[in-house]
Amino acid sequence: MSARLAIKALNLRKSFGAIPAVQGLSLEVFPGETLGLLGPNGAGKSTSIQILTGLLQPDSGEVEVAGGNPHDPSVRMRLGVAPQALSLYEELTAAENLSFFGNLYNLAGSQLRDRIAWGLQFAGLQDRARHRVSTFSGGMKRRLNLAIAMLHEPEVLFLDEPTVGVDPQSRNHIFESIAQLRSSGLTIHYTTHYMEEARRLCDRVAIVDHGKLLALDTVPALIATYGGESQIQAEVAQWPVELSSRATVEAGILRANSAKPLEEIASWTAVGARFQTLQINSPDLESVFLSLTGRSLRD
Amino acid sequence: MQVIQLALKDLKLLLRDRTAAFFILAFPVLMGLFFGMMMGGTSGSERGKIKLAVVDEDESELSRRFVSALERNENLSVSAAKLDTAREQVRKAESTGMLVIPQGFAQSAGIFWEPQPELQLGVDPARAAEGAMLEGFTMQAMSELIQYRIERPADFLPSLAKAREALANDTQVDLVTRQLGAPLFRAIEQFIAGLPTGENAKAGEAPNNAVAAPSIQLAQIRKIDVTSKAQTLSVGGETFNLRSRWDISFPQAMLWGVLGCAAGFAISIARERGGGTLQRLLASPLSLRQILLGKALACLLASILVIGMLTLLGWLLGMRPESYPKLAMAGVCTAICFSGIMMIVSNLGKSEQSVSGVGWSLNLVMAMLGGCMIPVMFMPAFVQQASVVSPVRWAILAIEGAVWRGFSWGEILPACAVLLGIGALGFAAGTWLLSRASQDGGR
Numbered sequence: 001m002s003a004r005l006a007i008k009a010l011n012l013r014k015s016f017g018a019i020p021a022v023q024g025l026s027l028e029v030f031p032g033e034t035l036g037l038l039g040p041n042g043a044g045k046s047t048s049i050q051i052l053t054g055l056l057q058p059d060s061g062e063v064e065v066a067g068g069n070p071h072d073p074s075v076r077m078r079l080g081v082a083p084q085a086l087s088l089y090e091e092l093t094a095a096e097n098l099s100f101f102g103n104l105y106n107l108a109g110s111q112l113r114d115r116i117a118w119g120l121q122f123a124g125l126q127d128r129a130r131h132r133v134s135t136f137s138g139g140m141k142r143r144l145n146l147a148i149a150m151l152h153e154p155e156v157l158f159l160d161e162p163t164v165g166v167d168p169q170s171r172n173h174i175f176e177s178i179a180q181l182r183s184s185g186l187t188i189h190y191t192t193h194y195m196e197e198a199r200r201l202c203d204r205v206a207i208v209d210h211g212k213l214l215a216l217d218t219v220p221a222l223i224a225t226y227g228g229e230s231q232i233q234a235e236v237a238q239w240p241v242e243l244s245s246r247a248t249v250e251a252g253i254l255r256a257n258s259a260k261p262l263e264e265i266a267s268w269t270a271v272g273a274r275f276q277t278l279q280i281n282s283p284d285l286e287s288v289f290l291s292l293t294g295r296s297l298r299d
Numbered sequence: 300m301q302v303i304q305l306a307l308k309d310l311k312l313l314l315r316d317r318t319a320a321f322f323i324l325a326f327p328v329l330m331g332l333f334f335g336m337m338m339g340g341t342s343g344s345e346r347g348k349i350k351l352a353v354v355d356e357d358e359s360e361l362s363r364r365f366v367s368a369l370e371r372n373e374n375l376s377v378s379a380a381k382l383d384t385a386r387e388q389v390r391k392a393e394s395t396g397m398l399v400i401p402q403g404f405a406q407s408a409g410i411f412w413e414p415q416p417e418l419q420l421g422v423d424p425a426r427a428a429e430g431a432m433l434e435g436f437t438m439q440a441m442s443e444l445i446q447y448r449i450e451r452p453a454d455f456l457p458s459l460a461k462a463r464e465a466l467a468n469d470t471q472v473d474l475v476t477r478q479l480g481a482p483l484f485r486a487i488e489q490f491i492a493g494l495p496t497g498e499n500a501k502a503g504e505a506p507n508n509a510v511a512a513p514s515i516q517l518a519q520i521r522k523i524d525v526t527s528k529a530q531t532l533s534v535g536g537e538t539f540n541l542r543s544r545w546d547i548s549f550p551q552a553m554l555w556g557v558l559g560c561a562a563g564f565a566i567s568i569a570r571e572r573g574g575g576t577l578q579r580l581l582a583s584p585l586s587l588r589q590i591l592l593g594k595a596l597a598c599l600l601a602s603i604l605v606i607g608m609l610t611l612l613g614w615l616l617g618m619r620p621e622s623y624p625k626l627a628m629a630g631v632c633t634a635i636c637f638s639g640i641m642m643i644v645s646n647l648g649k650s651e652q653s654v655s656g657v658g659w660s661l662n663l664v665m666a667m668l669g670g671c672m673i674p675v676m677f678m679p680a681f682v683q684q685a686s687v688v689s690p691v692r693w694a695i696l697a698i699e700g701a702v703w704r705g706f707s708w709g710e711i712l713p714a715c716a717v718l719l720g721i722g723a724l725g726f727a728a729g730t731w732l733l734s735r736a737s738q739d740g741g742r
Contacts (some may be wrong), residue, residue: 053582057738073584081582089308091315102584103304117562148579 006031006156006187012061014047023049023211034188036202044211045191046084046246049160053081066155080154084161088140090134094125094144105152119147139170195285207292214292226291228281229257238274245278305593323559335544348376349429350394352385359405368440375436383591389423396422396433409444409460453655459488549613550698554671554691556605557633561668562658564598568645569654591730595638602634625701625711632718633694639722642729665691693717
């Protein structure tokens with residue numbers, strides 16, 4: 001396998017009894033890249049992340065992360081994981097949680113103290129360092145969850161649905177934190193079922209469903225390939241007869257599809273079309289998912 | 300090093316969980332004190348007495364002596380009552396039993412060749428074992444009347460003369476027997492007439508100590524002092540070197556503490572699994588075995604802490620372990636055993652609640668069978684045999700062996716070996732089960 005890839009998965013398969021969770025998943029993630037794994041609940045995202053972090057043994061296939069097998073403790077030392085479930089000790093304080101997990105990664109003494117201070121600042125919890133986690137809001141816990149994953153300065157960071165159940169303010173804080181990590185050159189593997197997060201944070205997005213990889217590319221490329229045309233909808237005030245062959249107007253409502261909607265609308269107004277309201281729906285990742293699976297990502 | 304960090308973290312969490320801390324630290328102390336006080340001291344004066352209602356329908360000097368003999372028995376609490384009242388007291392469980400002394404009791408009581416008066420003993424059916432003891436105490440009191448009679452030969456002589464006369468006049472008996480019987484009766488009469496009387500005996504003093512008359516006993520009863528040394532393997536050996544109530548109750552309390560630790564840490568593994576922290580631990584450079592070792596170490600340290608704390612508390616109350624090194628070994632082996640069991644229990648449920656339910660149910664069964672509630676030696680024989688399957692039995696045996704049974708190293712080692720074996724088996728099985736469960740992805 002190539003040593004220059006941060007993550008390489010080849011034809012991974014994993015079943016739980018008769019239920020296939022991952023079916024032939026192959027991925028390549030480059031160093032410094034943020035790859036988003038986008039799919040609905042039950043698509044196999046968490047199982048994939050568990051295989052990539054060495055928590056689960058695949059039934060078949062090969063995995064290489066940070067240049068080695070993730071089951072190897074020396075490789076796991078270079079990985080950071082923020083699980084979907086809040087993996088914190090509620091009866092310990094924020095500082096105690098950071099200290100405990102830091103110890104597991106051989107951090108000690110002044111190095112540990114420095115990293116705890118960094119973690120508290122990263123999570124925005126400097127003034128809550130001595131407070132027990134059980135007193136924190138969901139957003140504060142999520143931020144601490146992320147800080148712990150980054151405490152030992154890993155080469156590859158795995159984030160499993162890091163914004164589930166958080167308030168908008170904390171979500172923004174997490175987005176900013178991840179953006180900061182991206183800019184530092186960290187490789188991030190990010191699973192989510194929120195299109196907005198994938199679009200905003202990821203260099204490339206892999207769309208998965210039923211344990212299968214359906215498409216993998218940058219967001220614009222995915223939209224261009226699978227998103228289809230923009231949808232135009234308008235209440236028409238005036239609609240010249242000569243345009244009747246280019247769009248259908250029923251009961252005063254115009255509905256049309258176009259790859260270049262603004263140009264299209266400009267050409268209509270040039271010949272006398274007038275609108276009371278006008279709405280353009282550009283294709284997005286939802287359209288991509290709909291196009292690939294025949295159903296909505298939110299289903 | 301990381302294993303120690305894991306253990307320290309668990310101990311810190313334990314101390315911050317008030318419910319778990321109560322069951323591990325306070326509950327065993329309460330159990331030890333409760334059972335210790337329930338068992339009473341090793342001296343009879345502190346033990347609960349059997350309540351006996353006595354109905355004296357004879358109201359003679361002899362019947363009063365008989366009642367007095369019963370009252371002197373330190374195991375009995377005797378009260379006088381009318382027949383109906385006595386019956387009510389037993390029915391309402393206010394008395395264990397009732398004893399009716401019939402009219403005419405004085406005529407023949409204590410004269411061993413006369414038909415004995417019929418005493419009526421009624422016992423609460425729910426306290427059959429104490430009923431058997433009451434029968435024994437009644438016989439004991441009757442034996443004192445025989446001695447009382449012998450001390451007063453004059454009481455015997457009319458009865459003897461009457462018997463001699465009846466024999467002489469009984470034509471159904473052949474002539475030779477009648478002729479031989481007459482001198483025999485005279486010889487007995489002369490022997491009794493020549494005995495020293497007990498007139499000078501002080502009232503209330505035990506007859507066998509008061510006079511030099513030949514003593515007659517209805518049964519050979521030997522009292523054993525359970526607080527002194529006795530031969531191992533003998534009945535008395537069961538209570539070898541038992542010095543105080545705390546010698547029995549505190550080993551039991553130690554086991555309650557260790558059981559609390561095992562249940563608490565089994566629940567903590569389930570909590571880690573449910574809460575997601577186990578996933579984070581498994582994603583760290585630690586192996587599953589190291590993680591479980593950390594848990595086992597925490598359980599082990601907490602168990603040893605509890606045993607140490609209870610040893611100290613027991614010592615302050617009067618428990619004096621025969622051998623501290625043996626107690627330390629028994630304690631460590633017990634802690635290892637239940638740390639292993641904890642590993643299995645933690646896998647017997649999917650949620651914290653189910654592990655808690657399974658853990659405490661299993662604890663109760665092991666505790667009941669193993670002698671954590673009632674000492675094994677007080678159990679029926681078949682239960683004693685069945686109790687060998689309970690690790691609690693072996694743990695209590697090892698700890699009691701060090702505290703008051705006076706076990707040698709050779710005697711304590713088998714129990715410790717069983718405990719270590721169970722611990723090793725538990726650790727291996729628990730690791731395998733958790734490994735399998737984690738590969739099921741929590742399903």
